[in-house]
Amino acid sequence: MKTINYRVVLDGVGVLHSPKIHLENIQINLVSNNLKRWECEEVAIPVDGELNVRLGCFAISGTKWTFRITNKDQGTKVLDESGQTGSNVNKPNESDENFSIDPE
């Protein structure tokens, strides 16, 4: 197991409410100054094998977002995903996504 420093950015085209991001089941605290762009400049995560990521956020259905995780130690982008709330018709006004990715 090794500890890796990550930068996490959830960038909404519109306002995003109550974003919940977990890396390896650790909830990340994000800050925002407009409710659209939410970010955590640096967080250290102990990783063993794949990096498990969960993204949850709420917004009026159709609100697009981009989710990026960067390995700050190596300067590499480990996740770059886009989506929109309500893409799952059973979850209006919401996004709930899971990713398992190469941690480096």
Added chain:
Amino acid sequence: MKTFLLILNKTSLPICLMAILRINSAYSQASFVQDARGESSVMSPGGSGIVFNTSDAAISISFLKAKSSSPFYWGIDAKFKAEEGISLVVKNGNINPTGKVGGVFVWESKPNKGKWNNFYLSPAVSFSSSKLFDDQTNLFADQIAKKQFTAVSLKAAFNRTSHRKLFCSECESSPTILGISGTIGTTTNLGNLTKLDVITYTILKDESGQERKLETGQTSAFSPLSKYQDNLGYAQINVDWIIFPMVFQSRAAIAIFSRSKFANKMLPTHSPGAGIFLTKEGSPTDIVGGIVTQITDVFNVNDQPNGPKNRIVLSLVAGYSF
């Protein structure tokens, strides 16, 4: 990123509905779908930054602070403008600001199944400058008086975002926002006065007696000065209901709203209305255009002449976000 809303200004056009097409301007940092006067109970934070609103000749600055770990967030915003359409905050050595400085303090409930609530408090101080026509004097130079007024207000609001199925139980749920707000504060009675276009002419005569009239100035003023009052206490209740029909794939919103104002020494007025808005792709709460109609003082308690057609306002809305 930043959103502001322009409601294009002061053009009246005759239309077949005999309504008035009023185009005016308003900045919408803290509100989303607005009525014809730029008011709403629904809060939609647009972000931080500096905006120059060209049609309103106003500069707005806003700031918002939120953490994902906390249900509370807060922000401030300020808007400065000049009455003459030029941002002259200092004129002839005198500070001459008009505008508004306010804060917002929000508590947001934990979302559940695509539904959540916001409660917010928004105190504000606004500075306004108005021209009044004095019909008691024959001296032209004294007929237009300027009144400056500093108003305070406190708004408390509840917003509920949810979704509902329209037309059929198998249909996709359409997002909705319900907003209810109550505001108390101080105001003037300008709304009860008559707005005049005061035009100044110079009349030239030649030797044959022919006259030529030159328009040398035009200004809008409320009349009469003798009936002007300020520091009147008031309360206002705004109710908005907005739906984003999924048939439009979140690119359109329909709003129904009402505005009820209760002011000291004035009769209560009720002004309902409705609007249709086109929204930005990927951001349903950012407006790119729309049309709003509202009937001001629906029961005509202020006895405005010429029937209800003169109290129907139709506003075009254009928005831009960055």
